[in-house]
Amino acid sequence: MTDVLARRTLRQTAEPAAIDAVHEELDGLWDDASFVPELDRMTFATAVIEAASNVVQHAVPETATPVELGVDISATSVRLEALVSAFGAACPDPLDGDAPMPDGEAESGRGLALIRALVTTVTFKRQDGTNTWTLSKSPLHD
């Protein structure tokens, strides 16, 4: 397995301020992974922010404890990967994996379709009260 060359993680209450923190972790990742081309940074960062925003906007607490957002982003020489987690969240409604991009009048509903357009794979796992989306992008461009 290819070595992880850069990694950043955060875990904090899933509230809007957490999105700025995710941006900062992404900037930090690129500081340590300067080999990642600009286009890959742009697409991957956009997908990660979309997924994190989805947790902040839509995750429902399973108990009285607020949901926490977790982000674990890493880079190898050939692959970018993000684990975006909702800790303490109820199981979400089933996602329509093939949901099309809404038409021009719609003001919402583009997040998942956008993520799918930006990364190579998207997977979802529910385990121990945590919902985790894994986004990966590979191979990196020259």
Added chain:
Amino acid sequence: MDLSYKVNDSYAEISAAGRLNMVSAPKLREMVAEVVAAGSARIVLNLEETAFMDSSGLGALIGCLKAARQAGGDLRIAAVQPQVQMVLGLTSMDKVLTSYPSAAEAFGND
């Protein structure tokens, strides 16, 4: 995100600096509503310093476009940066929101 606006002879120009995301999108909607209420429905959104936009920000742009058109005007975007252009393209919204090289050119011919 820092938002500011100025009213010219034929249009109002709103400048948005920073990230247009779920945090700042409601602020942009409020500012456009304020500008429209003040009587300027021809609006240019200057995105020269908008380095990032997500689907929440895009939703706000569409809402603002509708608000301007309902008031008899239009909303046009200018100086779009690469990440914002990418999001517009992937969602096919570049066909709905025409972008112009600069704010001055957005209403240049009408």
